[in-house]
Amino acid sequence: MGKTMKITIKEGGKRLDAALVMAGLEQSRSTLASWIKDGQVLVNDAPVKSSYKAKAGDQVSITVPETKETSLEAENIPLDIVYEDDDLIVVNKPQGMVVHPAAGHATGTLVNALLYHAPLSSINGEFRPGIVHRIDRDTSGLLMVAKNDQAHQALAEELKAHKTERYYYALVKGNFTEDEGTVDAPIGRHPKDRKKQAVVPGGRDAVTHFKVLERFDGFTLLRLALETGRTHQIRVHMQYIGHSVVGDPTYGHQQKIAGMTLKGQLLHAKTLVLTHPTTKETMTFDSDLPKTFEQVLTALRTEQKQ
Structure with missing residues (x-):
């Protein structure tokens, strides 16, 4: 298992995942919710349901799961990177390249190439790291990719709105x-x-x-x-x-x-x-x-x- 974090809830009344975000945890609400569901989060030394409402004074201990080594292969495939910083990559995808691995396309995808290049967000699960939106295999052009979970959430919310x-x-x-x-x-x-x-x-x-x-x-x-x-x-x-x-x-x-x-x-x-x-x-x-x-x-x- 990974490291353990301990937090005291100052203000009650909110669902636990929301209370932890307000307490300054850098993980996204959806990540925290899945940890609560998996029993990685204890309140006053006992596991709680996802719907648990935090109370002032609750002692929360979080066991951060170790990052699973992704079974995706990082491949040294040339990329046309238009822009990059600590949060995002904008890449110009060539025609014919699949965006992320799926049945029949385990390697040679944009994700395989990106994993070789930089760490990516984990929100979208193991086979779509960093991928906020897709374009078809035979459509070329610009795609934004998130390098961490906070960036992924912000970009996904903007897209949804x-x-x-x-x-x-x-x-x-x-x-x-x-x-x-x-x-x-x-x-x-x-x-x-x-x-x-x-x-x-x-x-x-x-x-x-x-x-x-x-x-x-x-x-x-x-x-x-x-x-x-x-x-x-x-x-x-x-x-x-x-x-x-x-x-x-x-x-x-x-x-x-x-x-x-x-x-x-x-x-x-x-x-x-x-x-x-x-x-x-x-x-x-x-x-x-x-x-x-x-x-x-x-x-x-x-x-x-x-």
């Missing part, structure tokens, strides 16, 4: 008469294909804003802003309005464009605006489009001129 701004660039099929618009359509699991998502009645709220950046013959370059972050949201919403993302094998089918065969959808998480978990400063990060994406746009512009 829709305060984080995430802007994507996508090349989609077809032409738009309007210059901008919003798709507000609920998303849930596809009724027939469990691997896909779809717009379904009773699905979870999903809102995507789009703006036309450039028009081509039969294609449009869009800038999209996510208000919610559902699985495959942009890809599903674009298919729903009849403008599938080019190169999307699941929702779009078109893999060839301008003489090139694509390895996945032309969708890039280009810009990320977040509040720093410690300094509370608004930070904006931007990234270049991947080489393939740029090559396709260049080819389309050339075709337009001919």
Whole structure:
């Protein structure tokens, strides 16, 4: 077992996990709640339930569990790190890289690479350390990663409150008469294909804003802003309005464009605006489009001129 901490509760009336946070413990409430549940926290030498209300004068002793060595392999995979400090990393994920290990992808993921680079938060469990939000394997672009639990909680709460701004660039099929618009359509699991998502009645709220950046013959370059972050949201919403993302094998089918065969959808998480978990400063990060994406746009512009 790890070290033991002893604390006297000064002010009663709150649930024990909240009282311990108020007493200045650096662990998050959810971490403390799980320790209480596991019997790592004794009040006046006896274990208590998670719902226990602390009383003034309670003597609390906490046995901090030893950090389990994660069974994830840290791998020396090159990373495109856009920004890093003691709390967070902003990384530009290449197309084709899975964010965290799961069935069929135990190694070679962004998490394996990040673990080699730096310690990460543990809030999300053993296989998703540091991961506050995800982007699909074949979507490239910016991702924020938490290096400690406090940063993770702050970034996750901001994301949940829709305060984080995430802007994507996508090349989609077809032409738009309007210059901008919003798709507000609920998303849930596809009724027939469990691997896909779809717009379904009773699905979870999903809102995507789009703006036309450039028009081509039969294609449009869009800038999209996510208000919610559902699985495959942009890809599903674009298919729903009849403008599938080019190169999307699941929702779009078109893999060839301008003489090139694509390895996945032309969708890039280009810009990320977040509040720093410690300094509370608004930070904006931007990234270049991947080489393939740029090559396709260049080819389309050339075709337009001919």
